[in-house]
Amino acid sequence: MLEGTTAELRERKALRVNPAKTCQPIGAMYAALGVNGCMPHSHGSQGCCAYHRSHLTRHYKEPVVATTSSFTEGASVFGGMANLTSALENIFTIYEPEIVAVHTTCLSEVIGDDIPTIIKKAIESGKIPEGKTVIHANTPSFVGSHVTGFSNQCEAFVKYLAETGDTRKNTITIFPGFVDPSDMREIKRLATAVGVEFILAPDASDVLDTPYDGHYKMYPDGGTKISDLREMGHTMVSIGLGPLASTAAVTSLQKKCGVEGKIAELPIGVRATDEFVNALRVAGDTAVPAWLDAERGRLIDMISDMSQYLHKKKVAIFGDPDHVSSMIDFVTELGMEASIAITGTPGKKWERKMKAKAPNTEVKAFSDLHYLHQWIKNNPVDLLMGNTYGKYVARAEDIPFVRFGFPMLDRVGHRAFPLVGYAGAMRMVEKITDAFFDRDDRLLPDHEVELVQ
Amino acid sequence: MGPTGPSAAEAREKMLDIYPKKTLRKRSKQMMVNENPSTPAEIGANSRTVPGIITQRGCSYAGCKGVVIGPIYDILHITHGPIGCGYYSWLSRRNFTKIRNEGETNYLQYSMSTDMQENHIVFGGETLLKDAIQEAYDEFKPKAISVYATCPVGLIGDDIHAVCKEMKAKLGINIFGFSCEGYKGVSQSAGHHIANNGVFKNMIGLDDTPSKGEYTINILGEYNIGGDAWEIDRILALCGIKIIGTLSGGVTYDEICNAHMADLNVVMCHRSINYMAEMMETKFGIPWFKVNFIGLEGTKKSLRKIAQYFGEKKLIDRVEEVIAAEMSEVRPVIEDVKTRTNGKTAALFVGGSRAHHYQDLFEDMEMKVIAAGYEFAHRDDYEGREVLPSIKVDADSRNIEELTIEEDPERFNLRKTVDRKKSLEESGFAFSDYEGMLKQMKKDTLVIDDISHHEMEKLIELYKPDVIGSGVKDKYVIEKMGVPCKQLHSYDYGGPYAGFKGAINFFKEIDRMTSSRVWELTRAPWHEADEAPEATVSEEVTA
Numbered sequence: 001m002l003e004g005t006t007a008e009l010r011e012r013k014a015l016r017v018n019p020a021k022t023c024q025p026i027g028a029m030y031a032a033l034g035v036n037g038c039m040p041h042s043h044g045s046q047g048c049c050a051y052h053r054s055h056l057t058r059h060y061k062e063p064v065v066a067t068t069s070s071f072t073e074g075a076s077v078f079g080g081m082a083n084l085t086s087a088l089e090n091i092f093t094i095y096e097p098e099i100v101a102v103h104t105t106c107l108s109e110v111i112g113d114d115i116p117t118i119i120k121k122a123i124e125s126g127k128i129p130e131g132k133t134v135i136h137a138n139t140p141s142f143v144g145s146h147v148t149g150f151s152n153q154c155e156a157f158v159k160y161l162a163e164t165g166d167t168r169k170n171t172i173t174i175f176p177g178f179v180d181p182s183d184m185r186e187i188k189r190l191a192t193a194v195g196v197e198f199i200l201a202p203d204a205s206d207v208l209d210t211p212y213d214g215h216y217k218m219y220p221d222g223g224t225k226i227s228d229l230r231e232m233g234h235t236m237v238s239i240g241l242g243p244l245a246s247t248a249a250v251t252s253l254q255k256k257c258g259v260e261g262k263i264a265e266l267p268i269g270v271r272a273t274d275e276f277v278n279a280l281r282v283a284g285d286t287a288v289p290a291w292l293d294a295e296r297g298r299l300i301d302m303i304s305d306m307s308q309y310l311h312k313k314k315v316a317i318f319g320d321p322d323h324v325s326s327m328i329d330f331v332t333e334l335g336m337e338a339s340i341a342i343t344g345t346p347g348k349k350w351e352r353k354m355k356a357k358a359p360n361t362e363v364k365a366f367s368d369l370h371y372l373h374q375w376i377k378n379n380p381v382d383l384l385m386g387n388t389y390g391k392y393v394a395r396a397e398d399i400p401f402v403r404f405g406f407p408m409l410d411r412v413g414h415r416a417f418p419l420v421g422y423a424g425a426m427r428m429v430e431k432i433t434d435a436f437f438d439r440d441d442r443l444l445p446d447h448e449v450e451l452v453q
Numbered sequence: 454m455g456p457t458g459p460s461a462a463e464a465r466e467k468m469l470d471i472y473p474k475k476t477l478r479k480r481s482k483q484m485m486v487n488e489n490p491s492t493p494a495e496i497g498a499n500s501r502t503v504p505g506i507i508t509q510r511g512c513s514y515a516g517c518k519g520v521v522i523g524p525i526y527d528i529l530h531i532t533h534g535p536i537g538c539g540y541y542s543w544l545s546r547r548n549f550t551k552i553r554n555e556g557e558t559n560y561l562q563y564s565m566s567t568d569m570q571e572n573h574i575v576f577g578g579e580t581l582l583k584d585a586i587q588e589a590y591d592e593f594k595p596k597a598i599s600v601y602a603t604c605p606v607g608l609i610g611d612d613i614h615a616v617c618k619e620m621k622a623k624l625g626i627n628i629f630g631f632s633c634e635g636y637k638g639v640s641q642s643a644g645h646h647i648a649n650n651g652v653f654k655n656m657i658g659l660d661d662t663p664s665k666g667e668y669t670i671n672i673l674g675e676y677n678i679g680g681d682a683w684e685i686d687r688i689l690a691l692c693g694i695k696i697i698g699t700l701s702g703g704v705t706y707d708e709i710c711n712a713h714m715a716d717l718n719v720v721m722c723h724r725s726i727n728y729m730a731e732m733m734e735t736k737f738g739i740p741w742f743k744v745n746f747i748g749l750e751g752t753k754k755s756l757r758k759i760a761q762y763f764g765e766k767k768l769i770d771r772v773e774e775v776i777a778a779e780m781s782e783v784r785p786v787i788e789d790v791k792t793r794t795n796g797k798t799a800a801l802f803v804g805g806s807r808a809h810h811y812q813d814l815f816e817d818m819e820m821k822v823i824a825a826g827y828e829f830a831h832r833d834d835y836e837g838r839e840v841l842p843s844i845k846v847d848a849d850s851r852n853i854e855e856l857t858i859e860e861d862p863e864r865f866n867l868r869k870t871v872d873r874k875k876s877l878e879e880s881g882f883a884f885s886d887y888e889g890m891l892k893q894m895k896k897d898t899l900v901i902d903d904i905s906h907h908e909m910e911k912l913i914e915l916y917k918p919d920v921i922g923s924g925v926k927d928k929y930v931i932e933k934m935g936v937p938c939k940q941l942h943s944y945d946y947g948g949p950y951a952g953f954k955g956a957i958n959f960f961k962e963i964d965r966m967t968s969s970r971v972w973e974l975t976r977a978p979w980h981e982a983d984e985a986p987e988a989t990v991s992e993e994v995t996a
Contacts, residue, residue: 010592022541044635051538054545065930067504076604076607083504090473093472106574106605110609141535210933370563
């Protein structure tokens with residue numbers, strides 16, 4: 001396994017090996033799927049759209065439908081206006097979405113297609129039916145990562161749809177960040193618990209985790225309603241979870257509609273969840289119910305019970321920046337030590353922030369799994385945490401491995417159970433201790449195998 | 454089409470009904486009723502995709518890097534572009550690989566890319582690529598490096614071939630590039646052609662070491678998905694036939710360099726590799742014919758055809774012994790499975806060859822294929838190679854390079870004398886031929902090229918087939934509608950399905966899918982019984 005990887009670390013300036021990120025449009029596609037009645041549209045050659053749909057499908061085991069402009073060589077030279085215009089006509093005639101959310105690829109970005117003008121002309125020529133909406137986000141693949149694409153699409157919801165005006169409702173906008181539908185469900189459960197009125201944007205629960213009933217719905221019941229996306233402009237406060245994924249939308253909503261914004265860490269682990277719950281409480285001027293306090297207490301109880309197995313364990317973490325940031329804090333809360341934490345997404349600012357809060361952790365943005373693997377060869381760890389691609393490193397080095405984040409191509413848990421909130425934290429404590437115990441049960445000499453732990 | 458739905462002609466009308474005028478005109482040509490299977494009508498294929506229609510198609514990069522060259526495991530593959538292309542083609546096709554010689558590295562576990570950033574788009578990425586090749590060499594010391602262009606590379610004008618040439622001279626290993634930008638052609642197919650040209654120019658014929666085997670062949674267009682090629686290897690080894698190179702499942706660089714020393718090329722996936730078969734015949738005199746190791750009848754026929762080609766009684770007898778021994782294992786399985794699958798229906802929509810090949814396996818199970826189509830095959834894959842002279846290359850595919858190949862002055866060597874070839878042909882043996890999918894399909898079945906999401910939904914609504922063979926993007930759409938979907942690209946992470954053992958796997962798998970109990974759980978009891986009240990809808994319990 002990964003037999004070409006040696007312990008010798010060489011500086012690489014040009015060659016990316018085993019990335020810990022992918023490109024922008026898939027994040028935009030995912031965000032668009034979290035809007036009710038929305039068809040994501042990829043303005044580029046069709047390979048991108050096929051790859052993004054396949055990849056999301058493999059992660060969610062659910063239909064992921066999106067359209068593409070299907071560029072040919074001609075369009076790549078002369079511009080993709082005709083392709084997008086005819087795509088819009090076909091989409092609205094055949095698939096009847098309420099809204100089409102266009103994103104771009106490296107192809108249409110390099111040739112410089114002017115999407116707003118194309119949309120405007122399509123409206124003028126009657127290609128877009130009355131009452132239907134087309135929005136767009138620029139998502140060049142050569143900038144940032146899939147999280148940047150998610151962020152850009154969220155910002156586009158604000159720019160195109162959020163209404164301006166002085167009316168304020170006692171409602172909070174929540175931008176959940178690049179998290180799974182199960183996490184969005186948990187975020188809604190926490191907000192409901194605290195008793196605030198809220199709009200979650202986007203919301204992929206009940207879109208990418210639909211029940212089976214023998215009928216296929218191209219536009220499932222879930223997803224943030226377009227009317228709610230418009231209403232975002234009239235909410236009191238917005239809370240953006242995950243600085244990288246949500247800051248653009250929060251800032252844009254503040255600038256455009258005067259909605260006061262707050263950025264919080266993704267609520268993974270105790271303190272980050274506390275911060276989110278408290279932010280909801282303050283924003284809504286409500287109280288945290290006793291049962292949620294008790295849920296939190298059960299989490300602390302579990303951590304305390306398992307402390308002896310977690311104390312000073314060395315952990316290697318990789319994933320998306322917002323996830324990694326919260327996970328560094330969470331493993332610290334558990335008494336473990338983050339030895340190394342990397343993300344594929346570029347970001348000097350993120351790197352500085354992580355170094356400030358975890359001075360003893362090797363932190364790198366714009367890095368990759370090959371670097372992580374080589375570093376581990378030189379500095380062995382007790383646990384590896386990250387997405388499915390980590391399993392090859394875990395196997396090569398025989399390290400207990402706990403999956404979290406995107407993508408999860410080889411397990412089912414993330415579909416049903418959250419990573420965020422106190423509930424998600426309890427699930428992670430279970431997964432981490434299981435990983436340690438399973439390894440011990442398999443490898444320890446017979447006389448050391450414990451009945452009780 | 455069948456007793457379970459409207460006629461194919463009616464179904465076709467119903468599928469086309471919704472389309473705007475221009476789309477209707479285009480799609481009409483790509484959807485046909487197979488009225489005369491023995492002399493099929495012309496179908497529209499290999500033309501540009503209708504924007505916005507929800508196609509299953511991918512791009513030229515996927516066809517080149519993802520399909521044809523990607524599986525060569527000891528070449529170090531570098532994608533020149535932003536991160537997505539290299540990332541998505543990382544281990545997502547199941548072309549199995551194992552290291553066979555000590556000291557080798559399996560580069561398929563790695564995704565290598567230049568990860569282009571904005572400044573490379575603005576100032577060009579040639580230096581970046583050069584540095585990436587150098588770093589890859591320093592880090593891994595591979596015996597060869599290949600470079601793949603993605604969409605922006607062509608537009609910003611990076612000359613990847615010049616960079617490869619320069620680095621080849623500098624590092625002294627074989628380094629070559631593929632101009633497989635995603636926008637080229639109209640589908641994965643363009644990428645196959647570009648890949649064939651590159652493999653032929655940069656690898657085939659580099660090593661003239663004669664082969665030691667008695668009956669030597671290459672298997673062209675077999676990518677070892679789920680271990681298919683290894684099952685074919687196993688059977689051929691039992692027969693005493695030696696494979697020099699399998700293009701390109703589980704293959705090494707050296708095997709490809711030596712492949713021109715074989716006595717015969719057999720072609721599995723016609724679409725992706727027929728260019729190579731033709732070029733190798735012209736340059737080196739190696740004849741080729743089509744085989745199909747999918748399905749019992751297909752596998753038997755293919756083995757017998759190879760034996761007949763070599764024409765020696767020893768081999769012909771050995772092949773019959775192997776078939777008999779293998780069939781004794783298969784027979785009880787198929788006899789059992791058939792009692793449940795007999796008369797059930799299937800529809801197949803897969804890339805450029807499996808929609809045809811897998812019809813053999815369904816016929817083995819006495820199932821009916823009511824509809825089929827390819828994503829990106831050409832007319833010859835539908836109608837047979839005899840239509841090749843009448844195929845016009847349209848504007849979208851005109852820029853795909855056609856190599857002009859000539860006889861190699863030293864190494865050309867007719868494997869079969871003209872007379873021997875002629876006498877084989879007179880006995881009904883077809884060289885350099887592929888009859889296409891339509892001839893095997895039943896009269897009045899529905900054939901749909903580049904099927905759209907809408908057409909697939911209609912097909913299920915009208916016929917509710919017992920199983921559909923398709924890909925991952927379709928799978929959960931189809932299954933939400935209550936029809937099991939067998940992924941015939943990834944095999945749903947199972948396989949092999951080729952050969953005799955593969956057939957057993959497939960029969961058991963389709964049996965499981967068409968008799969799965971999970972569908973019985975669809976409705977909760979309170980929805981079934983008249984007396985039971987509807988469940989009350991309440992807020993989710995939070996405490």
